[in-house]
Amino acid sequence: MTTGERLTVDEVRSLFLFESLDDVQLRWLTEQGRVERRAAGSLVYAEGEPATCFFVLLRGAVAMSRRVHGDDVEVSRTDQRGVYGGATQAYLDEQDQVYRNTLRAVDEADFFVLPAEDFAHAVRAWFPMAMHLLEGLFFGMRDSQTIIGERERLLALGSLSAGLTHELNNPAGAAVRATATLRERVAGMRHKLAMIADGRLDGRALHGLVALQEEAVARVADAPQLSPMAAADAEDTLSDWLEERGVGGGWDLAPTLVAGGVDVDWLAKVAETVGPADLEAAVRWLTYTLDTELLMREIGDAVTRISGLVGAAKQYSQLDRAPHQVVDVHDLLDATLAMFKGKTPAGIRLVREYDRSLPPIPAYAAELNQVWTNLIDNALGAMGEKGTLTVRTARDSDRLAVEVADTGPGIPAAVRPRIFEPFFTTKPVGEGTGLGLDISYRIVVRKHHGDIRVESVPGATVFRVLLPLTAEPITT
Template identity: 70%
Template sequence: MTTPSQDRPTPQDRPTPQDRLTPDELRTLFLFEALSPEQLDWLAERGRVERREAGEVVYREGEPATCFFILLSGALSLNRVLHGDDVEVTRTDQRGVYSGATRAYLGDRVEQLYPHTLRAVSDAEFFVLPADEFAYAVRTWFPMALHLLEGLFFGTRAANAIVNERERLLALASLSAGLTHELNNPAAAALRATAGLRGRVTGMRHKLAMIADGRLDGAGLHRLVALQDDAVQRAATGVSMTAMETADAEDTVSDWLDERGLAGAWDLAPSLVAAGIGVSWLADAARTVGAEHFEAAVRWITYTIDTELMMGEIDDSVERISELVGAARQYSQLDRTPLQIVDVHDLLDATLTMLQARIPDGVRVVREYDRDLPSIPAYGAELNQVWTNLIVNALDAMPDGGTLTLRTWREDDRLMVEIADTGVGIAKDVRPRIFEPFFTTKQVGEGTGLGLDISYRIVVNKHHGDLRVTSRPGDTRFQVCLPIEQTAEATETAESGETTEAGGAAEASEDG
């Protein structure tokens, strides 16, 4: 270890002897116990003792980090502001714990701000070292450790960024597969209906031959068109029958047509019954067009009904495709500015649509929305990523089925979103760690352990909200708390990729 240069300028407010600790007193602090006498002398000369009364704020979250603090006596607490509330994250009376400008050695490569608010819980004394002096000591005395710390800090941040991006890509791939599956169903239905429609239109052209041959006069044609219009209206309205009632009606119509010599009556009956056409209607039609034209009229009307039903199926399929595309656009928010006024219900519904293929048949989805909630300023695409992570976790917790519940309500100036499941729950020993990066209870290769960490960062760091969890077997609830009025600071906050302080620090992780 090297000794600091004696030529280094000293601060103008050099502490007086009564405000200093002696080298021997400094050695009693675990942080300094292995330093050389020269290094202890240097610290004793530049550090000072500060006394704070119970309840006094030592420094505030977000202020420039100008000093490094070590607790000498008393007790302290570290607090963070979450969605407007001052939340205590750490309380200790352990002598020697440290906080403040713990990253001063990184210089201007990172923003030097206090990540918490430090309060004296009782009357307390601190050994205080200016941030630039602390940084100088670390860089000068521990060059190898400095390189290791820098490598760990920036390497972990870079790795987090890469893995976070990988996590997003994996989620995108999963959602793309689900969306493709969902789009395939209505697209295939539209193709089937189009193919069937082509055959029905061909049959209708053939039946027009009777008109071209003059076998049906003008009055008869008007009567046939009137029957056709009535059949179309019936097909549009539809009928509601059970499967048993439908089968009985088809048998009755088929038998009646067979008695009148219509070939393939069994093939005509389903279309007629689907339009609500029964024996009485057919009997009236027979009297209207006459016995000689009855079979042609029935087949013409059947083709018309089939055409209407198939066009309705195509319309439904295309509408479903349009809804899926709309949900994908709502989910991705590709055509929106990052910060926008959003309706959380639209975001939740879009996410459920995108995840539809992943929801097992045994899982019931319940929506309990407070539709009176206002729209809020938020990053829509990133909130959708939060919903995705929470919903997927809930589904994974219910492999044998259960109930997925999405609730929204208002608490004062906050909007609450709850995603609950009836799965196995989260073990008590696991619960405190679920928001830690890379922590996962899944098998190797099945999860990165970043889903909840990313969700926490998005909700807490970017939206200045809060993410909570309560769990017992059969009832796990993740609650996302979002401010209804977003602060200007929140619009400038970027996701943090920094790591947690280690050692004997009283620091809490900046990322939860």
């Protein structure tokens, strides 16, 4: 056979793919197809290129490969006459049809070659019932996968939003309560100041008291964190000191004074400055000062927490940011973990083991956050109310590795090979769509040219995501 030669009807019929066709159909194929020869070691077609032809092996041997991490990994090798490849799905009329693998001639090989559009016409015209079934299967699964995938994303977002709302409610409520209390304390401080400054204190004593007030504010910032027992002992000491000097309600003032870093020596300075007659009014005024400062710090802490949660939500959603960017994967992980804080059971311990020396990487940040969401949600679901969630980063040769590990019961060996299949789930009907890991696989492998693996034994399941450190992600 030579390149450009036509096959006879009997030669086409001898190929198992066409053996059941009638003479009219076989004759049509002989008119549309041609023989093409490839030298040993040459490329027949390449993965990712436009799929223009359908190839059937007539003679020789071929090797099929897939691209993984930039390397061509051989997946099969055969010399069986009649095996086929190339534009095998052209009959589905998909736009931008590309070859899904690479085919090379191992030995010198001859092929019966049909243009993709002719192959598609023949399949659709000769097998209409089969085409309806194939289209229903292919497009039905694709549409279902799209709809259910979007639904799963919405459900995950709704669950995370509920947790975020709960987390925001705590500091927001604290800020509201502290503000209301602060208003009362400021009013009381104004009243006490009027009592102090009604003429009984000379100018020097009043200036001294104001200086003590500034010193009290400074002491709040440096106040030591006492244990409950140490704080109780300090409060008893201050309460006794105040009662010995006729200051009523010392037990009520002592907690605020201790929280503000005040001790007996400092109160003695106050007594020396204002005198015994005005000591109670001065102590109460200074207590109001400390209380207002502590309340303002509480409000500041609450607002900072709210700001941090909003920042985490913005980092998670990647609002107002380019889809593809250079990102620090630790920021993405922390943002996702922050979104999960409200729905993480109290019995789950979180461990972060980050290699902060890792460089930023080129990535689709919002989609990687979807991967972290799926893996963390699965880990939490596997552990239930108690366990350890470990999120770890490390370098793996020329790739960045992210591991999400849990101490749940593990994934049975029998189902482990199927966990990345679309719609496969071990959860009860209605509780899982089976698309979380499929979506994660497509984002990591197809979009970022990375890899995702799993190792699992009872008590230790680890999902390992590998991402290129420098390579541009694949977008097809």
